[in-house]
Amino acid sequence: MGDGILDFNWKLFAQRVYQKAKSVDIFVNAMSLVYTTLLSLVPLLIFSFYIMTLFNIFGGMERIINALKGIILENLATGTGEIVIRYLENYVTNVDITQLGVISFFSLVIVIVFMLARIEMTFNKIWGVEEHRDIFKRFVAFWTFVTLGTFLITLSLSLTISVISSYLSSDLIEVSTGNTYIFRFISVVSYFLIFIVGYYLIPNTDVEPLAAIVGGSISGFLFNLAKTLYKVYTKYAVGYSQIYGSLSVIPLFLVWLYLVWMITLLGAVICYVFQNRSNLHHFNTLQDITIGIQNIIPIAILVVICKEFMDRKSTGITFEGLANKINIPVEIIEDNIKGLMAENLITITKENRYIPITTLQRISLWEICELLLFKQEVSVKEIFADEEVCGVYASLKDELRKRLKGLTITDLLDEGC
Structure with a gap:
């Protein structure tokens, strides 16, 4: 296993990460998420802290929540001193969620779901997923994520404090050194867990656990490093305070949020590239592939599926096998x-293998071209205003029909294609 890690082309891996990050433009997407965070940060904190208060299972929750508040608010407002932390804490503690009306409560929930949906869309863009979760699934998934996630964190923390305190025969929350070390440890571990779980669950596609762990671990490390360096920078850099005066905390807070989202999206890119590490040497974007090759890709996929179906006696080919070919x-x-699959040319079996849906002798190359290459949502006359151009198009299409109509996938395979 060690040899495999050493033999891995890390230079090429880093190059592909840079190319992918540039192609999906994580810089612009991070800015967009900063704006979304500003709108939904306070509602999310209000809702999360309220859920914590509902699970006072082992007692002492008020002190635990206060300690957690300090950790969460400090990480959100790293480098901005006490001002932003105080403002956030005032907003969170002064709102009684039980006194909110139905409309206000659902408005709070909608803002939170909107933020999580925006994160999902950004992750899906990195993974190349065009199909997002529908509104109902998105609402259920995000509601579960916020409520169950907060509950599990609170429960695990309560159990840890309760068990350790009983063994030490003292109230651990009252011990300042224990309070410091335990909450620091929980804080650091939570960074890694949040990134790993987020990379695994948020994209609307299958993510390898190992890829999520790699991306989450790197993001967790970068977050801790950025937090330390940013604190040092804001402590000794006086430029912002001289320019903005008492308002200097605002740009500092925005820059910190931007750094957090940059690290988050970079980790998602690393997760994506690592999952496709076997394809690093051919890691091109669609823009790098010529139009001619793009048009022939569906035919090439169909040929590979049909060939595998013939060679392996109806077992078909997996997606990984197809990607390797x-x-x-x-x-x-x-x-x-x-x-x-939409054109009923192939299907997938229970074993997740792709096979042709019809007899190979009946799959005409012209039918494939007509379905996949010449299928238009609008008529040709609406595209080409010149009648002569329409005539040229019709002639080319007719000539191609004559040449391909009698040709099948089997004919190509028999000729050695």
């Missing part, structure tokens, strides 16, 4: 597979 980004393969 066609060296293009996996999201492009996924999109073309969806198109082939």
Whole structure:
């Protein structure tokens, strides 16, 4: 295993991470998420802290919550001193969620769901997933994430404090050194867990646990490093305070949020590239592939599926096997597979293997081209205003029909294609 790690082309891996981060423009997306965070940060904190107060199972929850508040608010407002922390704490503690009306409560929930949905859309963009969760599934998933996640954190923390305190025969919360070390440890571990769980669950696609662990671990490390360095910078840099005066905490807070989202999105990119590490040498974007190759990709996928179906006696081919034979980004393969399945040319078995849906002798190359290449949502006359151009298009299409109509996938395979 050690040899495998040493033999891994880390230089190429870093290059692909840079290319992917640039192609999805994580800098712009991080700015967008900063704006979304500003709108939904206070509602999320209000709701999360309220849920914590509902689970006073082992007692002493008020002190635990106060300690957690300090950790959470400090990490959100790193480098901004006490001002932003005090403002956030005032907003959170002065709102009694039980006194809110129905409309205000659901407005609070909608803002939280909106933020999580925006995060999901950004992650899906990194993973090349065009299909997002529908509104109902998104609401249920995010509601569960916020409520159950907060409950589990509170429960685990309560159990830890209760058990350790009983063994030490003292109230651990009252011991300042214990309070410091335990909450620091929980704080650091939680960074890694939040990133790992987020990378695994948020994208609307299957993510390898190992890829989520790698991306989450790197993000957790970068977050801790950035937090330390940013504290040092804001302590000794006086530029912002000289320019903005008492308002200097605002740009400092915004810059910190931007750094957090940059680290988060970079970790998601690392997670994506690591999952596709076997395809690093052919890690191109769709823009790097010519139009001619793009048009022939669905035919190439169909040929590989049919060939595998013939060679392996009806067992079909897995997605991983298909990706190893066609060296293009996996999201492009996924999109073309969806198109082939929508046209009833292939299907997937219970064993997650792709097979042709009809006899190979009946799959005409012209039918494939007509379905996948010449299928238009609008008529040709609406595209080409010149009648002569329409005539040229019709002639080319007719000539192609004559050449391909009698040709099947089997004919190509028999000729050695």
